[in-house]
Amino acid sequence: MTYPLLEAVKVAKDLGSGAAKVAALKGVSLTLNGGELTLLMGPSGSGKTTLLSILGCMLTPTAGTVRVCGHSTTGADPEDLALLRREHIGFVFQSFHLFPTLSAADNVRLALDVRGERSGSAKAKSREALARVGLPHKIKAFPGELSGGEQQRVAIARAIVGNPSIVLADEPTAALDGENGQAVMKILAGIAREQGRAVLIVTHDPRLLPFADRVVHIEDGRIVREECRGAKLQ
Amino acid sequence: MPLVFTLAFRNLFHDRLRFIATVIGIVFSIVLVTVQMGLYLGFGRTVTTMIDHASADLWIMPQGTKCFEDPSLLDMRERYRALAVNGVAEAIPVVIGFADWRMPSGATTPVFVIGSDLRAGGLQPWNVVEGQIEALSTPRAVAVDRSYFDRLGISGIGATAEIRQQLVRVAVVTNGIRSFTTTPFVFMDIDRARAHTGVPSGKATFLLVRLSPNTDKAAVRRQLLSNISDVEVLTPAEFRERSRTFWLFSTGAGAALFAGALLGVIVGTVIVAQTLYSSTKEHLTEFATLRAIGSSRRYIYAVIVCQALLNAIIGFSIAAIIGETIVQLTAATALPIVITQGLMIGLFLLTVVMCIGSAMAAIVQVTRIDPAIVFSR
Structure with missing residues (x-):
């Protein structure tokens, strides 16, 4: 069973102002379902990152509505949006964005710390999340001591440690070699299918297609095609 | 953490x-x-060292006195008016003033003379390290601080110099009585202080008032102000504050x-x-x-x-x-x-x-x- 966790309806976004104003998104509607891994693909400048920012509650749309786990982002101020991100969304970034001065365990724990979870259980949850991504032995390692693949797995652990319903990943395999990219994708697919989360991955990489339940193609600020690939959707 | x-x-x-x-x-x-x-x-x-070390319950001074170093003068008749007030046990005159200290070599340096009635002990040198306070009663005796020996061209007890062409002899040495103006303090008997600073014998700079036990200080102060004209009567705390305010803010x-x-x-x-x-x-x-x-x-x-x-x-x-x-x-x-x-x-x-x-x-x-x-x- 799939169920909608994130819904964007007729979302438009204008960037810049005056003569420099650009319509980055032109009425995009998209639903992310729990238990489903969705790929968002499109050429550079097609609006992928803008859409990801809006779905991730980092930007508010110029028009249209976004609902995250039933909560509308319309009229929300930056602190309300931060709360939605904190409670419902985990992020995985292309350049990992780990804190170089913190250990792997502390990097993961940070996602709980910002939610106010500071008890001993936060440490246990961080270790558990690192174990889930196959890094139980790297708890004390600093990002500089980890390979790119390991760093991305720490970033995934950070994204899931707070048990979010939605995971948004921006080019998570772009900085990795093929083998590490496949390993990271297996973890993200597992997060979607085994834990019932909605996972959206922005990518250019066609090698990720086998992991997708659904592929959404975006061009020039519009969704031009959607493919259902996963067994769950058929 | x-x-x-x-x-x-x-x-x-x-x-x-x-x-x-x-x-x-x-x-x-x-x-x-x-x-x-x-x-x-x-x-x-x-700037309040002298006020801190004076033994007084109240200070009587000429109207408008800005600080301890202000050399305005009171008439000694005011002393008897003060003593007439009920509750006043003593009114000890103090004379201060600048003078030139002439060394045996002939060189001179300014000094700040402080004279008080040695028997009453109103404002005497403290931290005495050589000699006895009583020695200041002997003719020409003065007390100086040892930190000023070089400045005064002396080497210790028995050294002599001149103030206003009158011989003085070091009879007492103190330690740590230093002036913020860098002008050395020279303590002596009040009569010699008058002679060395040119203050007439019927005048004094301050009167240090000591009260009888269990006396109402405020009442005595009111009575002093009504008995004596053109003076101010301050508690040590008030005089300290006035001196401090003058040196810190007026200057x-x-x-x-x-x-x-x-x-x-x-x-x-x-x-x-x-x-x-x-x-x-x-x-x-x-x-x-x-x-x-x-x-x-x-x-x-x-x-x-x-x-x-x-x-x-x-x-x-x-x-x-x-x-x-x-x-x-x-x-x-x-x-x-x-x-x-x-x-x-x-x-x-x-x-x-x-x-x-x-x-x-x-x-x-x-x-x-x-x-x-x-x-x-």
């Missing part, structure tokens, strides 16, 4: 050079403020000290603000990541304020050690730097306020942060 503290601590120590520059800035600033405020306190104490000395302290605060604030701002700018992507993963602004402010507090604690601790060393080094000088417990607490609070105030620029920068930049970096 809370992660906010860990992050702040690691951010701070990540760039050691910048951290050292920040701490030097804070230390420089706080030491400067410490020295200025310590001088202010030291000066405030030094501009206090303003100069405060201006120096203010300069220190400004320099410190600018240095800490600049380094915190550049540190925040360098870690902007990290702060954007924190924001992206859902941290509140308050959480990020806590990291920055924590960095500022760490700067404050480390910088203040070093400044306090340097300040204490300066206090030790200046203890025996004419103008010692005084650091009280209250001043230390005030300086610590000032350091904290300065560092947190400096964090404002960094906080404003973080307030404008766009979490979406994490997708483009």
